Amino acid sequence: xxxxxxxxxxxxxxxxxxxxxxxxxxxxxxxxxxxxxxxxxxxxxxxxxxxxxxxxxxxxxxxxxxxxxxxxxxxxxxxxxxxxxxxxxxxxxxxxxxxxxxxxxxxxxxxxxxxxxxxxxxxxxxxxxxxxxxxxxxxxxxxxxxxxxxxxxxxxxxxxxxxxxxxxxxxxxxxxxxxxxxxxxxxxxxxxxxxxxxxxxxxxxxxxxxxxxxxxxxxxxxxxxxxxxxxxxxxxxxxxxxxxxxxxxxxxxxxxxxxxxxxxxxxxxxxxxxxxxxxxxxxxxxxxxx
Amino acid sequence: xxxxxxxxxxxxxxxxxxxxxxxxxxxxxxxxxxxxxxxxxxxxxxxxxxxxxxxxxxxxxxxxxxxxxxxxxxxxxxxxxxxxxxxxxxxxxxxxxxxxxxxxxxxxxxxxxxxxxxxxxxxxxxxxxxxxxxxxxxxxxxxxxxxxxxxxxxxxxxxxxxxxxxxxxxxxxxxxxxxxxxxxxxxxxxxxxxxxxxxxxxxxxxxxxxxxxxxxxxxxxxxxxxxxxxxx
Numbered sequence: 001x002x003x004x005x006x007x008x009x010x011x012x013x014x015x016x017x018x019x020x021x022x023x024x025x026x027x028x029x030x031x032x033x034x035x036x037x038x039x040x041x042x043x044x045x046x047x048x049x050x051x052x053x054x055x056x057x058x059x060x061x062x063x064x065x066x067x068x069x070x071x072x073x074x075x076x077x078x079x080x081x082x083x084x085x086x087x088x089x090x091x092x093x094x095x096x097x098x099x100x101x102x103x104x105x106x107x108x109x110x111x112x113x114x115x116x117x118x119x120x121x122x123x124x125x126x127x128x129x130x131x132x133x134x135x136x137x138x139x140x141x142x143x144x145x146x147x148x149x150x151x152x153x154x155x156x157x158x159x160x161x162x163x164x165x166x167x168x169x170x171x172x173x174x175x176x177x178x179x180x181x182x183x184x185x186x187x188x189x190x191x192x193x194x195x196x197x198x199x200x201x202x203x204x205x206x207x208x209x210x211x212x213x214x215x216x217x218x219x220x221x222x223x224x225x226x227x228x229x230x231x232x233x234x235x236x237x238x239x240x241x242x243x244x245x246x247x248x249x250x251x252x253x254x255x256x257x258x259x260x261x262x263x264x265x266x267x268x269x270x271x272x273x274x275x276x277x278x279x280x281x282x283x284x285x286x287x288x289x290x
Numbered sequence: 291x292x293x294x295x296x297x298x299x300x301x302x303x304x305x306x307x308x309x310x311x312x313x314x315x316x317x318x319x320x321x322x323x324x325x326x327x328x329x330x331x332x333x334x335x336x337x338x339x340x341x342x343x344x345x346x347x348x349x350x351x352x353x354x355x356x357x358x359x360x361x362x363x364x365x366x367x368x369x370x371x372x373x374x375x376x377x378x379x380x381x382x383x384x385x386x387x388x389x390x391x392x393x394x395x396x397x398x399x400x401x402x403x404x405x406x407x408x409x410x411x412x413x414x415x416x417x418x419x420x421x422x423x424x425x426x427x428x429x430x431x432x433x434x435x436x437x438x439x440x441x442x443x444x445x446x447x448x449x450x451x452x453x454x455x456x457x458x459x460x461x462x463x464x465x466x467x468x469x470x471x472x473x474x475x476x477x478x479x480x481x482x483x484x485x486x487x488x489x490x491x492x493x494x495x496x497x498x499x500x501x502x503x504x505x506x507x508x509x510x511x512x513x514x515x516x517x518x519x520x521x522x
Contacts, residue, residue, distance in 0.1 A: 064415035065416060143323075156383055218492040266430050270434060274436075
C-alpha cells in the first residue's frame with residue numbers, strides 16, 4: 001500500500017484538530033460570555049424604539065446552508081419584536097426563506113410560551129404573517145412601494161392579503177416602520193438598503209454571515225442607510241445577550257471561539273515552520289558558496 | 291432581426307427606467323410599474339427554466355452513464371420526491387392537492403416535505419457550508435506565511451480581528467486599564483472594522499458602482515451583447 005505523503009498526513013491532523021476544537025466545546029460548554037458591540041446595539045435600539053402595533057418586515061433572504069449563523073439572529077429579532085408587540089410580516093427573496101421563517105416563528109413561539117405560560121398566545125394573521133417568497137430582488141421591493149397586495153396577493157397558506165387582519169393598515173412599503181433583512185447574499189440586504197431605505201426612506205437594519213459583514217459596514221453611516229448590522233454568530237449571541245437569554249448563538253460561540261484560536265495557532269505554527277525552512281535554506285546556500 | 295429585437299427591447303426598457311428615475315411624471319411611472327410587473331413575471335419563469343434545465347442535464351448524465359452518474363440519479367430522485375410531496379400535501383401551512391395530509395402528519399409529526407426539509411436538506415446544506423472551515427484551517431496553516439511588509443500587516447490585522455471576534459477577547463485584554471481601553475481586543479477589532487475596513491470597502495463599492503453604470507450603459511446602447519448568448 002502506498003504511504004500517504006507528508007502534506008496529506010499534515011492535512012489530516014489539521015482536520016482532526018478542527019473536529020476536536022468544534023466538538024469538545026459543544027459536548028463540554030466552556031461558559032464563555034460575549035460582549036455586545038455598537039453595531040448590534042443599533043439594531044436592538046431600532047426595534048426597541050417603536051411602539052406596540054407597529055407593522056414591521058423581517059425578510060428571510062437566506063437558505064439552510066447559512067442557517068447556523070442567521071437562524072439564531074432571526075429568532076432573537078422575532079422574539080424582540082414580539083416582546084414589543086410589533087406586527088411581524090415575514091417576506092423572502094430566497095426560495096427557502098418562507099420555510100426557515102416558519103421554523104423561526106415556531107421556535108420563538110414555543111420558547112415564549114415556555115417562559116410565560118399565562119401570556120396571550122400569538123396568533124397567525126394577527127401578530128405575524130408569512131407572505132412567502134417572491135423573486136426579483138430590488139424590483140420586487142420597488143413594487144412593494146406601490147402596493148404590497150399587488151406583490152403578495154396571498155400569504156403562504158393561500159389566504160388573501162385583504163383578509164389578513166394585521167395587514168389592513170399596510171397598503172405599501174411606506175406603512176412599514178422598519179425592515180430587518182437577514183441576508184446570505186444576493187438578493188438580500190443590499191437591495192433593501194438601496195430601495196426600501198434609499199427610495200422610500202424606511203429604516204433598514206440587517207444581519208449577514210460574518211464573512212459578508214465587512215462589505216456592508218459603509219452603509220452604517222450618519223445618513224443611517226443601515227440602522228446597525230449583525231455580522232455572524234457573534235452578533236446573534238450579542239443580540240441574545242441584550243435580550244437576556246442564552247440561545248443557540250451563545251452556545252455556538254464556544255466552539256467558534258476555540259476554532260478561531262486553533263486557526264491562529266495553526267497560522268503561527270505554519271510561520272515558525274516556514275521561518276525555520278528559510279533559515280535552513282539560507283545556511284545551506286551559504287555553505288555551498290563557501 | 292433575431293438579435294435586433296432584443297437589442298431594441300433592452301434599449302427602450304433601459305431608457306424608460308432611466309427617464310422615470312429623473313422625471314416622476316406620467317406616463318413614465320406608469321410604464322415603469324408595468325415593466326416592473328413584467329420583470330417579476332419573467333423572473334418567475336426563470337425559476338421554471340432553471341428546473342427544466344436541471345432536470346434535462348441530470349437525465350442526460352444518467353442516460354449516458356457519465357462519470358459519477360449515480361450522484362445525478364440521487365439528485366433526480368431527491369428532486370422528484372420533494373416535488374411530489376410538495377404537490378400532494380404542501381408545506382408548513384400551505385395545503386397541497388390532497389389537502390393538509392392530517393394522517394401523515396400524525397405519523398411523521400410534520401408534512402413529508404417539511405420532514406425531508408428539516409431532516410435531510412438542512413443538515414446536508416449546513417454540512418456543505420461547514421466544510422469550508424476545514425479548507426480554511428488547512429489553507430491558513432499552509433498559505434498564511436509572512437514574507438514581506440504587506441503580508442506582515444495582513445497577519446497582524448487578521449490575528450487582532452479573529453481574536454477580537456471570539457469570546458476569549460474580553461478575557462484576554464480585560465485587564466488593560468480603562469485609560470488604555472482602546473488597546474483591548476474588542477475595541478481594536480471594532481476600530482479596524484469601522485475605519486480601515488470601511489474606507490477600503492467604500493472605495494470598492496464606488497468603483498463597483500461606476501463599473502455597473504458603465505456596463506449598464508453599454509447594454510442599453512447595444513455595445514455589450516454577450517447577454518444575448520451565441521458566443522460572438
